Amino acid sequence: MFAGFARVAAGLYKSEQPHLDAVLFNSLEFLIFFPLVVLAYFALPYRYRWMLLLAASYYFYMSWKVAYAALLVTTTVVAYLAALWMDGTEDPRRRRHYLIFSLVVNLGILFVFKYFNLFADTGTILAQSLGAGFHFPHLDVLLPVGISFYTFQTLSYSIDVYRGERRSERHLGIFALYVSFFPQLVAGPIERSTTLLPQFKKNFDFDYRRVTDGLKLMAWGFFKKLVIADRLGIYVDQVYNSPGEYSSIPLIIATVFFAYQIYCDFSGYSDIAIGAAQVMGYDLMQNFRQPYFSKNIQEFWRRWHVSLSTWFRDYLYIPLGGSRTTVSRWYLNLFIVFVVSGLWHGANWTFVMWGALHGGYLVFGLWTRKWRAKLASACGLSSRPRLHKLIQISITMGLVLFAWIFFRANTIGDAFYVAVHVFTDFDFGADFYLELGAYEFWIGTVSIFLLECVHYMQRQVRVRTFIAERPAWLRWSLYYASIMYVLLFAEFGGAKFIYFQF
Amino acid sequence: MIQLAVKSIAMLTLIGLSFIAITLAPVDQGSYLASVIDKQARLQATESPKLVLVGGSNLSFGVDSPRLERELGYPVVNMGLGINAGLRFILDSVIPFINEGDIVILMPEYHLFYGLYEGDDELLDVLEAYPPGLRYIHSLRQLYNIARELPMHAKLKFNRMLRSIGREPDTECLYCRKALNAHGDLMAHLGMKGKDLSDMQLFRRKISKQVDVNAVKGLNRFIERAQSRGARVFFMYASIPRKQYGENKEKIEAVASILSRDLEAPILGTPQDHTYDLKYFFDWIYHLNGEGRELRTTQIIAWMREALKK
Incomplete structure (x- = not known):
């Protein structure tokens, strides 16, 4: 038994590389895995389906690295037992102890695997700068894929049971499936137990409309990921891996491209996840609502990574006091939430900086809300709502783009370099296609344009319904053209989804 | 579910046909691999006795065929192309044109x-x-490989076609048909500065764990057929840098061990005899530069003079 634990522990070390043939959504393996799971799912009697999905989910996760499953099992068992114990007692003190047990174990795992090295390395640097020859230990552990997602999903369950918002789940298998459900396991959406868990007890029959809608959503996700995100990523990586070699124009283009890369990568993943779940009958929450059309930062956060924003709202912002407190404390609460949100994204001070920037934007926006309204009125913008809206969207986009610099930069130093040089180092003669080349550059740009056209259309009508109402020949031509576009212009380099690392 | 299956099959068929149509669309005949047309034409037109070099791109980059022709007195056909076409295809596309009096030098890469x-x-x-x-x-297996590559091939071809709209053809390309001389030797790399190959691995891609015995059987089938037609066949190892030889000695010597035991043709030299300093290589482990090419051609001439005396 000890040898078994030792093997699992050894497997979590960095030197043990993850499998190259992991079942990524954008891999050939997934094209085989998913139809097989769906076929088996509808072929099986209802009562056995949870077993199939649980086995498929663990297989999906273990395809990265078998040892990762040990953490998933630990998280599952701890949250399951803690909830059962909380439900089994009326004593508030004991209930709190069980909640703390669940939080400490789950956040402890997250801390050790994700944040320990950040704080240890920073501590070492600080100690050295103060003249102390002290080194904090550095753990040679591999960051388990999607750990922040399933940890937060599990935490929400424990807190909901503690608050009495739901009863504990007695069925360990169903609960394990809630934690590990493969479509959203590694990059969300972060689902609430109150919405997802009950769905695992429902019996879904094959529904043609629902299945085809799910498949269409998946295809849209593949377009975003394979055609846009992975193509733009080539340009972004080249510039951001050595920003000192580039002048303003490539830095600006790389930053704009990164904004679309991360949006298409992450919302593409969410679309594939939501679509895949929908094929089997499950509804996952919408995670993105065209965030780059936001008129202010507050709205941006109601449209970007909605499942995380609402998680922080419910489990951090409101417990801190939310807005029902003094103005200064309200602003502080907002700022804290955004700094923590930045840290959630990655163990690097660049992410903390990104979160702090957004927190700062939000606080500043609230603080100046009345003055800005007066200014708009004085400029006559109040009587020209379209122009006003366009200006608001442009300013918000500018602020978001500036913050993305900190999110993408490899170091704080690089981030400041880019942040300064985008405004100062103009060289209009510089080649801006870089290694991506003119052809790929324009394919990427045209694809962004198509994406925004669809987004614009989505604001007017429900696109799927709009297409469904067209004649069959037009529908089929559109589906055919869309699939061919994705297949012919996709980047099949097998790039991972950015949010897996979070 | 049946409705979905029928519609999916119909759409997949349509997409499959589109990909086949792209694959069958007229192709640019100027690529490096299109030099197979010229090489085949020379192979079929050259009268026997002739000297035929058979292998992958190590031959294109690493042999001065006109010099071989002058020194050995046989018209030379350099059939070296690319290793990814596979040894089976390389051998099968040459054997029908080997006749009495011909001399064949097999020089397949370790891959x-x-x-x-x-x-x-x-x-x-x-x-x-x-x-x-x-x-x-x-x-x-060859058919399966072709079918497997077809979608990606069609995708790349489609993008190539789209990219070439309104563009003048590249006149100074390295990997193109016109970069080769009439004998089948690549010329464009001569005098060009190569890459630093000191960190390049010999086997970058996934390779089989064991030596593929089918490759040895395929060589022997070729040798048997060539000899039955009155041709003489010799085997030489491909040229690689000494550094990469040292790093992959076990795998390389495993090939040598099986060949020395089973190959039914004379082997000229050991793998180590066919290694050179890194400075003689151009852009890949098997690709010699101008200087390396001269050195290797001199060695081949010396080996062959010795072998042909016997």
Whole structure:
């Protein structure tokens, strides 16, 4: 038994590389895995389906690295037992102890695997700068894929049971499936137990409309990921891996491209996840609502990574006091939430900086809300709502783009370099296609344009319904053209989804 | 579910047909692999006795055929192309044109003994440039490789076609048909500055764990048929840098051990005899630069003079 634990522990070390043939959504393996799971799912009697999905989910996760499953099992068992114990007692003190047990174990795992090295390395640097020859230990552990997602999903369950918002789940298998459900396991959406868990007890029959809608959503996700995100990523990586070699124009283009890369990568993943779940009958929450059309930062956060924003709202912002407190404390609460949100994204001070920037934007926006309204009125913008809206969207986009610099930069130093040089180092003669080349550059740009056209259309009508109402020949031509576009212009380099690392 | 299956099959068929149509669309005949057309034409037109060099791109880059011709007194056909076409195709496309009095030097790269016997993605490129090559496809494995590569091939071809709209053809390309001379030797790299190969691995891609015995059997089949037609066949190892030889000695010597035991043709030299300093290589482990090419041609001439005396 000890040898078994030792093997699992050894497997979590960095030197043990993850499998190259992991079942990524954008891999050939997934094209085989998913139809097989769906076929088996509808072929099986209802009562056995949870077993199939649980086995498929663990297989999906273990395809990265078998040892990762040990953490998933630990998280599952701890949250399951803690909830059962909380439900089994009326004593508030004991209930709190069980909640703390669940939080400490789950956040402890997250801390050790994700944040320990950040704080240890920073501590070492600080100690050295103060003249102390002290080194904090550095753990040679591999960051388990999607750990922040399933940890937060599990935490929400424990807190909901503690608050009495739901009863504990007695069925360990169903609960394990809630934690590990493969479509959203590694990059969300972060689902609430109150919405997802009950769905695992429902019996879904094959529904043609629902299945085809799910498949269409998946295809849209593949377009975003394979055609846009992975193509733009080539340009972004080249510039951001050595920003000192580039002048303003490539830095600006790389930053704009990164904004679309991360949006298409992450919302593409969410679309594939939501679509895949929908094929089997499950509804996952919408995670993105065209965030780059936001008129202010507050709205941006109601449209970007909605499942995380609402998680922080419910489990951090409101417990801190939310807005029902003094103005200064309200602003502080907002700022804290955004700094923590930045840290959630990655163990690097660049992410903390990104979160702090957004927190700062939000606080500043609230603080100046009345003055800005007066200014708009004085400029006559109040009587020209379209122009006003366009200006608001442009300013918000500018602020978001500036913050993305900190999110993408490899170091704080690089981030400041880019942040300064985008405004100062103009060289209009510089080649801006870089290694991506003119052809790929324009394919990427045209694809962004198509994406925004669809987004614009989505604001007017429900696109799927709009297409469904067209004649069959037009529908089929559109589906055919869309699939061919994705297949012919996709980047099949097998790039991972950015949010897996979070 | 049946409705969905029928519609899915219909859409997949439509997409499949589109990809086949792209693959069958006329192709640019100026690529490096399209030089197979000229090489085949020379092979078929050159009268016996002739000297035929058979292998992958190590031959294109690393041999001065006109010099071989002058020194050895045989017209030379350099059939070296690319390893990804597979040893089977390389051999099968040459054997029908080997006749009495011909001399064949086999110089396959080590990759061809580690999983590339039946070819890979380049096989489809070669066939696209040279459709008569289809008659040299003899195994289901080769057909499977072609079918597997077809979607990606069509995608790349479509993008190439789109990219070339309104553009003048590249006049100074390295990997193109016109970069080769009439004998089949690449000329464009002569005098060009190469890459630093000191960190390059010999086997970058996944290779089979063991030496592929089919490769040895395939060579012996070729040798037997050539000898039965009155030709003489010799084997030489491909040229690689000493550094990479040292790093991959075990794998290379495993090939040598099996060949020295089973190959039915004289082997000229050991793998180590065919290694050179890194400075003689151009852009890949098997690709010699101008200086390396001269050195190797001198060695081949010396080896062959000795061998032909016997």
